[in-house]
Amino acid sequence: MIDEHVALRLLRSPASGVPHDVAAALAVVAQHVGGLRQAIARERLALAADDRDAVFAFAKKLDAYEHDPSVFPDAAPLPPASTPVDAPIELAVSVDREPGAPLRARQPHFSASALNAYADCARKWYYRYTCNAVEDRGSSASFYGTAFHTALEDFHETFVHPEPAHEATMRDRIRSDVARAFAGHRDDFETAVEYELQVRRAQRTAQRYVTWLVAKAKRAPFTIVGRELHAAKKVVGYDFIGFIDRLDRDDATGNVAIVDYKTGAIAESAAEYREKVRTFHDFQLPFYYWAREAEGDRVATLSLIPLKDASSDVRPIELEVVPVAREESRRSGAPTGTIGVADLERARVKMGELCRILSDGSLTAFPATADPGACTYCAYKLACNDRPATPEEKFAR
Ligand code: SF4
Structure with missing residues (x-):
């Protein structure tokens, strides 16, 4: 049986294929349930489908590893059998910090949303528009928004001149436009339940939208x-x-x-x-x-x-x-x-003015916002060490 320390080290390595936050959480659970295999087998962590698949794929490779180390081809070599895994760690000599260099916007066009991002938080702008460091995989809220926009675009292709007399037809039509637009994003939502909840929410909101549209057209x-x-x-x-x-x-x-x-x-x-x-x-x-x-x-x-x-x-x-x-x-x-x-x-x-600042290469710092509210749905939250504490986090300290 492969040593627990080695298993944990493989889990935390990039070779595991398990996202690092999931690996860290599993390692903590492992301490409480008698080991990593137990933690995986008992499914003590509620994981998104992709993460769960990655964890099970890792467990499978771990089983094979003893006989075939090539299943983790990119893993750093294990210490020789005689080396105690708990031996004191030899610290490497730290390298000098690279000198900072100014950055500039790379895109040929600006957008109001890029400037809004910069106004919200310069660090967010830096992550999104200059270093592309973290992939924004979208969220339930963003897929809801995209699908709803598509539904309304389709709906108004037919109803260019909203007539109060056509209210019933509009209600039927928007129902089918919402259903079709959301069906196109079905796989983006993490679970079938989440998808269903968001479709229902959109359908109710769409009916209220028609109510407002009719009243506006009457006025x-x-x-x-x-x-x-x-x-x-x-x-x-x-x-x-x-x-x-x-x-x-x-x-x-x-x-x-x-x-x-x-x-x-x-x-x-x-x-x-x-x-x-x-x-x-x-x-x-x-x-x-x-x-x-x-x-x-x-x-x-x-x-x-x-x-x-x-x-x-x-x-x-x-x-x-x-x-x-x-x-x-x-x-x-x-x-x-x-x-x-x-x-x-x-x-x-x-x-x-902002375009000039962002494109003339004079920016060397991208401070994090002081407003924790700006971080609530930020895709870069996990990567951002400097984000301000929420009132709840401050209270917990
Ligand atoms: S988590 Fe907050 S501070 Fe960090 S980049 Fe996002 S908005 Fe800015």
């Missing part, structure tokens, strides 16, 4: 003139690209509304969203505004449609674009408000 008829509309524009000398979820044209005035679907958390009031634009934490709608104005549209409204919560009515956050914004209080909680053209202009200038 002021409109035509959808763009879905996933490509937006490309130079902003202060830098190329930007993006995709506008939906572009509506008011039938009476000809003005357009830029619509962005949001399947994650968003500002809870128009004043709160405007504040995010003013403090340079959100560049998405400002960029779309300038991109469409450059195309000759008169953009009258910027709108975020919340599609996260199946238990609440769809209540968009809408900002009317005006020469000078009325200063609604953030505490009013009103979903509608105004934003000044000067606010959007300041955002445009700031976009240029």
Whole structure:
């Protein structure tokens, strides 16, 4: 029987094929259940399907290893039999730290979401846009968002001019569009139960979306003139690209509304969203505004449609674009408000400034955010030693 220390060492080596966080957790469990084989056999860890397969594949190789060490071809050689495994570790001489070098953005185009990432956390931007160090495999929330966007894009291919008289047809159609869009992502969700829960959530939310759409069409008829509309524009000398979820044209005035679907958390009031634009934490709608104005549209409204919560009515956050914004209080909680053209202009200038900083090669440090909220869904959490502690973690120390 292979020695427990050797088995653990193989488990923690890259040759095991087991993700390092899973291997570390298994090693801890092994101490409590009488060894690694027991820990694997008893399935004491609740693992995602991929991780579980990797652990079982490792166990199989471990069985074969005694007779055939080539099953772990990349493993470091084991110590000779005479060497006690618990012998004191000889520390290697540490190498000098490599001198730091400035980094710059490598992509030929910028996007509002890249600038949003930088505004959220410079370290996140560094991980995602310069070193590509950690693969973002997506999450249930991100697959929900992608599938919902696809469903709405398909739905509005048919319903370009939402008519209250077609409400029943719209309800049937969106049901089948959601089902089809989510079926295309079935394998992305970790379990069948998770998939089913997300489909049900989307179906309930989609029905609420139709309720809102019908009410909006009754108030002021409109035509959808763009879905996933490509937006490309130079902003202060830098190329930007993006995709506008939906572009509506008011039938009476000809003005357009830029619509962005949001399947994650968003500002809870128009004043709160405007504040995010003013403090340079959100560049998405400002960029779309300038991109469409450059195309000759008169953009009258910027709108975020919340599609996260199946238990609440769809209540968009809408900002009317005006020469000078009325200063609604953030505490009013009103979903509608105004934003000044000067606010959007300041955002445009700031976009240029950030592009210059990110591309001129002067950046040598990418500090982690001080806001633990920004880390909640960050794909780089495991790799990020400097992330701020959550209030719960602080309390536990
Ligand atoms: S975990 Fe937090 S601090 Fe680290 S990169 Fe992500 S957002 Fe930034």
